[in-house]
Amino acid sequence: MISNLSHFVGERSDSEILYDTPFGYMFEYLCGCEHHLLAKGPDTIHYLQELGKIMADNGTPQDRQPEHDSTIPSIYTYLGQFIDHDITARTDRETNFSSIEDVKTVYPKKPEDVMNNIRNGRRPQLDLDSLFGEGPSFNSLYTAEADDLYHNTSLKLFINDSEQDYVDLRRYKVEDNTGENKKVSYRARIADARNDENLIVSQLHAAFIRTFNKISDVLEPGNSNQETYCQARQLTRWAYQYIVINDYLKQVCLPSVVSNVLYNGPFFFNTSRPFMPLEFSVAGFRFGHAMIRPFYTLNDQTNKNIMELLGPSMGKLIKEPEGELKPENVIKWSNFTGINGSTPKNVARKISPFIAKGLFDLSPVDTPPPPSILASLSQRNLLRGYLLSIPSGQAIAQAMRIEPMKHKELVEGLNPDQQCVLYDSGFTARTPLWYYILQEGKVQAEGNSLGHVGSMLVAETLIGLVKGDFNSYLNNMDHDAVSADGIKLPGSNKPIKNITDLLEYAEVPV
Numbered sequence: 001m002i003s004n005l006s007h008f009v010g011e012r013s014d015s016e017i018l019y020d021t022p023f024g025y026m027f028e029y030l031c032g033c034e035h036h037l038l039a040k041g042p043d044t045i046h047y048l049q050e051l052g053k054i055m056a057d058n059g060t061p062q063d064r065q066p067e068h069d070s071t072i073p074s075i076y077t078y079l080g081q082f083i084d085h086d087i088t089a090r091t092d093r094e095t096n097f098s099s100i101e102d103v104k105t106v107y108p109k110k111p112e113d114v115m116n117n118i119r120n121g122r123r124p125q126l127d128l129d130s131l132f133g134e135g136p137s138f139n140s141l142y143t144a145e146a147d148d149l150y151h152n153t154s155l156k157l158f159i160n161d162s163e164q165d166y167v168d169l170r171r172y173k174v175e176d177n178t179g180e181n182k183k184v185s186y187r188a189r190i191a192d193a194r195n196d197e198n199l200i201v202s203q204l205h206a207a208f209i210r211t212f213n214k215i216s217d218v219l220e221p222g223n224s225n226q227e228t229y230c231q232a233r234q235l236t237r238w239a240y241q242y243i244v245i246n247d248y249l250k251q252v253c254l255p256s257v258v259s260n261v262l263y264n265g266p267f268f269f270n271t272s273r274p275f276m277p278l279e280f281s282v283a284g285f286r287f288g289h290a291m292i293r294p295f296y297t298l299n300d301q302t303n304k305n306i307m308e309l310l311g312p313s314m315g316k317l318i319k320e321p322e323g324e325l326k327p328e329n330v331i332k333w334s335n336f337t338g339i340n341g342s343t344p345k346n347v348a349r350k351i352s353p354f355i356a357k358g359l360f361d362l363s364p365v366d367t368p369p370p371p372s373i374l375a376s377l378s379q380r381n382l383l384r385g386y387l388l389s390i391p392s393g394q395a396i397a398q399a400m401r402i403e404p405m406k407h408k409e410l411v412e413g414l415n416p417d418q419q420c421v422l423y424d425s426g427f428t429a430r431t432p433l434w435y436y437i438l439q440e441g442k443v444q445a446e447g448n449s450l451g452h453v454g455s456m457l458v459a460e461t462l463i464g465l466v467k468g469d470f471n472s473y474l475n476n477m478d479h480d481a482v483s484a485d486g487i488k489l490p491g492s493n494k495p496i497k498n499i500t501d502l503l504e505y506a507e508v509p510v
Helices: 042-053 075-087 111-117 145-149 199-218 225-252 255-264 278-291 377-387 393-399 416-425 433-445 452-467 499-506
Strands: 002-005 011-014 021-024 069-073 171-176 183-188 295-297 303-305 347-349
Touching: 021 111, 021 278, 042 377, 042 416, 069 075, 069 225, 075 199, 075 225, 075 278, 075 499, 199 225, 199 499, 225 255, 225 452, 225 499, 255 452, 278 347, 278 377, 278 433, 278 452, 377 433, 393 433, 393 452, 433 452
Parallel strands: none
Antiparallel strands: 002 011, 069 347, 171 183, 295 303
16 A cells, blocks of 8 residues: 555545656756746745636536637547556655645755656556556466456456446445544545546546457457457557547647657657656646536536546445445546537637636545645646746747747736736746646647647657557557557457547447
């Protein structure tokens, strides 16, 4: 058991499989020059908190504020979160080295100290270690940490899908008797506990399990269970990698940037050694927080605001005493991804500096909000980037040979109070990278994708991870299952080329 800090405030014990791989900086040389970083001192900390406070999307089911809606289906919000959990962990953890809870002690760390003291809990590969862990042991003489995820004989992943049109992660009961009131939760038994932090990513994780299990069922008989497991895991990974590069990236990035990086290779991300860029994990890839809707239509009968979807194992989404997800909360994915080109009921919010207001209070479920900046996702992101010496948006743009946004562009669309924070703080000259990327998407792509700097940072990292992996589909293009049009999975009459194809293949409620 480890001490795991989730997106909620406070620690809890979760069964989670972690690794130990390096973080690094894509633009390490920028971190040694103070004029490429935010100014040091209490004024910067004050204005980072103020900037975080004004980034609220106040939409509600009664006041939907459709002007904040993008053209991106909401499935890509949570596919992005799933990807993030697959390749990064620990940048949000409160430790003696990286604590931001007491702002009086927050001071930018030296880059070399950051790289020596913060280690990534995931492998820097799109290999679904958040789904498979390190895999089953294959040998009765020893055990693997992930053995509890698998059937002993078939080696399929456990899942709860006993009813038609019902799917949920396998859960186990946990009783907490440490406080005044006994608390019961039904934790998901999965390799990465963060994938049960909200209902939507939880259901997406279940869809990937169904994909792997179906491949295992359909593969030609005659193989041993171990051989079937290895083949099914490889095909599941390839389908996932293909979707990330050819579907996800082209939804959230400028397609021309994605094509350039795919065909010409990453230019700034050095893939000769495996590491996770901090500019990506601490700032760039957190653009997805802006895409979260304040509310969602789950299926034909259920609507929930974002706070009602957090912490499914601890909240009111589970029926007792069975400890299973209530059937009315099972997601119908046609509400999240367009079927046959249709527009789903839930589209992502625009990539812009506005965050669902519910994410400004990430207190544990059924508890009063603590007097902590950790309760605000926006303040947390901004202060974490400052603490870990992430270069400014302007510095990254110049390093990429891209003209930085002008002062007026950085305040475009903001009300007078919001503009004052940007001008008074000096952030229009040296802008926190996370905010810069969100505003760039709003200005350059009307919030319907990232702008140039954001697209380059995200595309170079994700494509670089796949190109640098000898086992990826990009490095196995001569395999019968791999084609330019997608990944051919057994039992399917068409290749899997997007997330909708995978959901249909998995036979989850669509």
